[in-house]
């Protein structure tokens with residue numbers, strides 16, 4: 001495919017899409033029904049349908065029986081860990097292999113003109129972004145994901161919490177299921193904004209931002225405290241009526257879904273003239289500019305907070321203006337020492 005029909009490439013080799021990034025229309029004003037209707041397919045396709053299918057498969061075939069889950073045992077805990085680890089290894093590994101190792105579509109639709117492996121950096125374990133990402137994913141990401149899953153499934157098996165069954169509450173469970181990606185977005189926006197507070201950023205979130213040019217293994221490359229915060233939205237299933245399949249779906253949206261923003265390509269080519277939209281651009285801009293797009297724009301959270309970057313030159317100008325104002329405020333603010341002198 002010719003990516004220059006869809007975007008432009010600058011002299012550094014960085015490609016950007018022509019179309020403006022739009023926030024989801026559900027809560028965006030002025031509200032427009034046609035916009036909502038046109039947006040609905042992109043809410044489901046391709047990712048959320050895939051995540052729900054995986055959750056369904058896990059629930060039907062790859063989750064121990066309720067009687068087994070009632071008693072804590074390292075055997076079934078290890079099984080759940082290995083099942084999650086295998087999925088991540090397969091999916092993230094396949095994307096990384098195709099796009100970054102084999103470079104099957106070259107740099108077509110690639111936001112950053114460079115490939116991370118061409119620029120080793122000492123900020124990463126073993127000077128290697130991929131090795132760093134893989135180790136952090138398997139050593140702390142997956143154990144913490146699995147710990148949340150084990151806790152919630154164990155509580156369900158023992159009847160602890162307001163669990164519902166489909167026969168009794170079909171409307172609620174469907175509505176809740178539809179809301180899960182939105183709940184994840186709100187939660188992620190809040191914890192993400194929190195860990196951008198300078199002291200927490202330095203201690204926790206800078207690990208994730210070491211990947212300025214992210215690739216799939218950057219997705220769960222986080223400090224363990226960020227992993228703990230990141231999956232904590234799954235605890236909502238212990239507060240509102242839910243069903244275990246929705247727990248598994250939620251963990252897919254959060255865990256497996258982390259890859260979406262870190263693919264680094266706007267489209268994944270699947271054949272001659274065919275490609276899947278990655279939905280990666282909003283979060284790519286976050287990795288590039290740090291203080292924009294704290295969420296992915298499904299809801300207009302960044303727009304409300306003045307931190308939305310729509311990927312256009314105008315978006316870039318607004319961001320620069322905001323950064324300059326922030327800098328001016330910091331310069332104008334007297335330091336503690338100066339305050340003491342004034343006092």
Ligand SMILES: [Zn+2]
Pocket residue numbers: 208214219261262283287
């Ligand atoms: Zn990221």
Ligand SMILES: [Zn+2]
Pocket residue numbers: 192196205209286290
């Ligand atoms: Zn961040």
